[in-house]
Amino acid sequence: MSTSPSRRDFLKASAALGGGFALEFSFPLASWAADGASAAEVNAWIVIHPDDRVVIRIARSEMGQGTYTALAQLVAEELDCDWAMVSAEFASPNEHVRRQRVWGSMSTGGSMGVRSSQDYVRRAGASARQMLIEAAALRWQVPASECRAANGVVLHEPTDRTLRYGQLASDAARLSPPAEVKLRDARDWKIAGRSLARLDIPDKVLGKPVFGVDVMLPGMLHASIAQCPVFGGTITRIDASAAEAMRGVSKVVREESFVAVVADSWWRANEALKKVVIEWDTGSHGDASNETITAMLRAGLADPDLPQARTLGNTGAALANAAQVIEAEYQSPYLNHATMEPQTCTAWFRPDGFLEVWTSTQNGEASMAAAAAAAGLPLEQVEVHKMMLGGGFGRRGGPQDFVTQGVTIARALPGVPVKLMWSREEDMQHGFYRPASIVTMKAGLDAQGKLVALHTRIACPSILKVLMPGALKGGIDFTAVRAFNDMPYVVANQQVDYALRNGHVPVGFWRAPGQQNSFYRESFVDELAAAAGQDPLAYRLALLKPDDKNRLVLEAVAKAAAWGAPLPQGVYRGLAIADGFGSFTAMVAEVSVGAQGQLRVQRIVVAIDSGYVVNPDNCRAQAESNVVYGLGSILYQANNVKDGRIVESNFHNFRIPRLHEMPKVETVLVPSGGFWGGHGEPAILPLAAAVCNAISAATGKRIRSLPLARHDLRAG
Amino acid sequence: MLQLTVNGRAVAIDVEPEMPLLWALRDHLKLSGTKYGCGISVCGSCTVLIDGEPVRSCVLPVSDAVGRNVVTIEGLARDGMHRVQKAWIEHQVPQCGYCQTGMMMAAVALLAKHPQPTDVQIDAAMTNLCRCGTYARVRTAIHALAKQPVGKTAGHA
Numbered sequence: 001m002s003t004s005p006s007r008r009d010f011l012k013a014s015a016a017l018g019g020g021f022a023l024e025f026s027f028p029l030a031s032w033a034a035d036g037a038s039a040a041e042v043n044a045w046i047v048i049h050p051d052d053r054v055v056i057r058i059a060r061s062e063m064g065q066g067t068y069t070a071l072a073q074l075v076a077e078e079l080d081c082d083w084a085m086v087s088a089e090f091a092s093p094n095e096h097v098r099r100q101r102v103w104g105s106m107s108t109g110g111s112m113g114v115r116s117s118q119d120y121v122r123r124a125g126a127s128a129r130q131m132l133i134e135a136a137a138l139r140w141q142v143p144a145s146e147c148r149a150a151n152g153v154v155l156h157e158p159t160d161r162t163l164r165y166g167q168l169a170s171d172a173a174r175l176s177p178p179a180e181v182k183l184r185d186a187r188d189w190k191i192a193g194r195s196l197a198r199l200d201i202p203d204k205v206l207g208k209p210v211f212g213v214d215v216m217l218p219g220m221l222h223a224s225i226a227q228c229p230v231f232g233g234t235i236t237r238i239d240a241s242a243a244e245a246m247r248g249v250s251k252v253v254r255e256e257s258f259v260a261v262v263a264d265s266w267w268r269a270n271e272a273l274k275k276v277v278i279e280w281d282t283g284s285h286g287d288a289s290n291e292t293i294t295a296m297l298r299a300g301l302a303d304p305d306l307p308q309a310r311t312l313g314n315t316g317a318a319l320a321n322a323a324q325v326i327e328a329e330y331q332s333p334y335l336n337h338a339t340m341e342p343q344t345c346t347a348w349f350r351p352d353g354f355l356e357v358w359t360s361t362q363n364g365e366a367s368m369a370a371a372a373a374a375a376g377l378p379l380e381q382v383e384v385h386k387m388m389l390g391g392g393f394g395r396r397g398g399p400q401d402f403v404t405q406g407v408t409i410a411r412a413l414p415g416v417p418v419k420l421m422w423s424r425e426e427d428m429q430h431g432f433y434r435p436a437s438i439v440t441m442k443a444g445l446d447a448q449g450k451l452v453a454l455h456t457r458i459a460c461p462s463i464l465k466v467l468m469p470g471a472l473k474g475g476i477d478f479t480a481v482r483a484f485n486d487m488p489y490v491v492a493n494q495q496v497d498y499a500l501r502n503g504h505v506p507v508g509f510w511r512a513p514g515q516q517n518s519f520y521r522e523s524f525v526d527e528l529a530a531a532a533g534q535d536p537l538a539y540r541l542a543l544l545k546p547d548d549k550n551r552l553v554l555e556a557v558a559k560a561a562a563w564g565a566p567l568p569q570g571v572y573r574g575l576a577i578a579d580g581f582g583s584f585t586a587m588v589a590e591v592s593v594g595a596q597g598q599l600r601v602q603r604i605v606v607a608i609d610s611g612y613v614v615n616p617d618n619c620r621a622q623a624e625s626n627v628v629y630g631l632g633s634i635l636y637q638a639n640n641v642k643d644g645r646i647v648e649s650n651f652h653n654f655r656i657p658r659l660h661e662m663p664k665v666e667t668v669l670v671p672s673g674g675f676w677g678g679h680g681e682p683a684i685l686p687l688a689a690a691v692c693n694a695i696s697a698a699t700g701k702r703i704r705s706l707p708l709a710r711h712d713l714r715a716g
Numbered sequence: 717m718l719q720l721t722v723n724g725r726a727v728a729i730d731v732e733p734e735m736p737l738l739w740a741l742r743d744h745l746k747l748s749g750t751k752y753g754c755g756i757s758v759c760g761s762c763t764v765l766i767d768g769e770p771v772r773s774c775v776l777p778v779s780d781a782v783g784r785n786v787v788t789i790e791g792l793a794r795d796g797m798h799r800v801q802k803a804w805i806e807h808q809v810p811q812c813g814y815c816q817t818g819m820m821m822a823a824v825a826l827l828a829k830h831p832q833p834t835d836v837q838i839d840a841a842m843t844n845l846c847r848c849g850t851y852a853r854v855r856t857a858i859h860a861l862a863k864q865p866v867g868k869t870a871g872h873a
Contacts (some may be wrong), residue, residue: 064810204813205817222743265743339812342752390814621811628848
């Protein structure tokens with residue numbers, strides 16, 4: 001199948017041409033002649049130009065995690081092309097639907113971008129390579145078995161002939177794909193497995209318009225939005241007369257739960273929005289507060305009839321017979337994602353009835369579905385242009401609220417492209433928050449101090465109930481019970497009870513959903529080691545099976561951090577492990593606590609076994625990323641609820657760590673092969689426990705709730 | 717009409733004098749490299765150079781930029797890339813990249829003032845917020861730049 005360069009190529013090219021002023025996308029599309037009409041789509045993933053440029057289509061989104069480059073590396077590895085000739089582009093959600101979902105999943109979350117598409121993208125590369133070889137063999141009239149491909153060239157060694165991929169691509173595109181292909185052993189990788197420079201970085205350092213908020217279209221207007229400050233509330237009455245008279249304002253759009261002002265610049269829209277008088281009906285949640293939410297969770301913990309997420313042995317009897325019983329309660333607050341780029345969506349109802357949408361999304365297909373639903377159009381009449389995300393962390397995947405709103409607003413101005421961008425205040429107060437939770441753990445130790453029984457009760461709002469209710473199983477949300485229902489420690493008696501209690505605050509997938517459970521469990525294990533009078537490392541090793549991969553990373557991190565060796569004066573260590581998102585992770589944190597209680601996280605050593613590593617430098621970058629993202633939640637962040645609304649409104653009261661707080665991060669990659677794990681989230685899992693275990697070593701204080709800003713770490 | 721000098725070019729725009737420079741740049745001059753992050757001068761995503769000084773353009777009335785030399789990421793290099801941009805690629809600094817244009821503008825200003833900055837000077841100057849965790853690489857890239865001889869291709873900065 002032959003194809004001309006895609007519309008997206010053209011958009012990118014025309015955007016790049018501007019180089020400064022008047023960077024506008026150009027419409028309509030005239031012809032492809034200038035870009036070589038004979039570029040060939042060898043298969044859905046691979047387009048090869050006559051000049052040997054290879055364009056690899058990427059179905060997942062890029063939010064900084066590096067999947068855009070890593071997936072291209074995997075395709076290029078099996079294609080065996082010249083990496084210097086490779087560029088990437090996002091696959092079109094509209095084409096995806098029209099071509100029977102040829103690109104697999106577009107969902108980008110759960111650290112699955114690479115691990116859950118590696119097989120089919122590598123097969124696409126290998127299949128295309130085989131088709132190029134066959135095309136060369138046909139051209140030369142020789143058996144394909146006498147030909148081989150390497151670095152973008154097919155060779156026929158018996159006659160010393162070569163043909164470049166660019167010379168073969170249109171022939172190859174007409175062939176049938178091979179019935180089966182053999183994938184390379186990772187030991188033979190030449191392009192995958194290397195720290196190649198990321199494909200998306202040059203445009204980003206040049207400040208090119210790659211993000212959702214950067215979309216510029218001829219005649220485009222800007223929208224700012226105000227949603228009911230109390231979740232679930234609606235509008236009773238508005239007076240927009242003052243706003244409508246303001247300079248540049250085109251329209252005030254009133255919907256059931258929001259008001260948007262559309263103007264010729266975002267600032268004018270936002271200034272006018274401040275002048276709209278809005279009366280809200282806050283519904284039945286106007287009295288909700290931290291206290292009511294805590295009471296709701298506590299009532300869940302007190303429920304005698306909770307469903308069990310795990311039952312092993314007889315936990316009640318084992319606790320009754322234990323030599324020592326230790327109990328503790330831990331808790332965490334709601335947390336906003338606070339992506340640096342606020343939620344955004346540009347929508348344009350074209351005169352021909354087609355809807356085009358540009359947005360920063362973790363799931364292009366879900367964005368298209370949301371847009372089609374809001375527009376009342378069939379999917380085939382909607383296109384979503386996937387832009388680079390200014391951060392995602394789970395905010396822009398399941399919830400597509402910003403797309404629904406953007407399309408709804410643009411529908412009021414048919415023919416006019418409208419770019420909706422949320423203010424930071426809207427973004428902070430209308431998130432899908434990391435659930436607040438309370439967990440109690442009751443452990444039984446035998447006479448030697450070994451953990452023999454663990455009863456965990458978890459009260460936590462369900463993310464699945466909000467975003468994927470069909471995925472709830474028997475009243476259990478796996479994201480709320482992980483780290484306990486799949487605990488690697490060998491403990492004969494385990495019971496995990498889950499109280500699904502959702503208040504009115506929307507909850508969502510926040511980087512490594514369920515990560516708060518790793519904080520609880522791994523902090524509590526240190527409490528148990530202390531009660532047993534044992535070293536935290538030895539205590540954990542004794543609870544792990546001999547062949548458990550958790551043991552391998554634990555040993556690797558202990559070695560890298562020289563666990564047990566003397567530290568500089570005033571520096572203390574903490575340890576934690578976590579398996580999740582396909583990988584095994586162990587971490588040592590080194591901290592100091594000053595006389596005034598000021599915490600300094602000095603150094604983080606993290607060992608990760610993800611089976612395979614596609615781009616080592618990017619995996620290290622993700623570990624650094626998880627550390628900083630997690631550190632903010634450990635040190636400062638909480639979203640409090642008062643009068644039914646989120647109290648925090650901007651970065652002045654939802655504090656993000658700054659450069660001077662960044663610890664030294666040393667990442668030890670120990671890929672053991674045989675499985676594919678992720679990197680976008682694993683390193684955040686053990687962080688809070690490692691840091692708080694180190695604080696305990698430093699101060700004797702056991703931290704059972706976060707953030708640390710609520711605690712006094714001074715001695716005494 | 718307000719007369720501005722942006723990236724070495726004289727431009728006239730018809731906007732309210734109190735409009736923050738950020739929005740004059742983004743929506744009226746179509747220079748989208750400068751980013752909105754908070755609107756209250758906390759995050760630094762909107763950092764531009766005005767007469768060589770780093771300024772958070774989300775709170776600066778555009779009228780205050782009249783008669784001064786404004787440089788945005790798009791004007792950092794006359795041709796190709798500024799050495800800070802090259803270092804950002806060399807050290808693979810950006811992740812999502814959203815805050816990085818502001819981060820680089822702050823780094824350009826820091827290096828102009830302190831060609832060999834100490835860690836303390838880096839800590840004090842680089843207060844831009846990054847959610848992805850690029851801080852360690854920002855520091856590494858700045859230290860690497862400090863070791864380079866400074867050429868005469870530093871653009872308008």
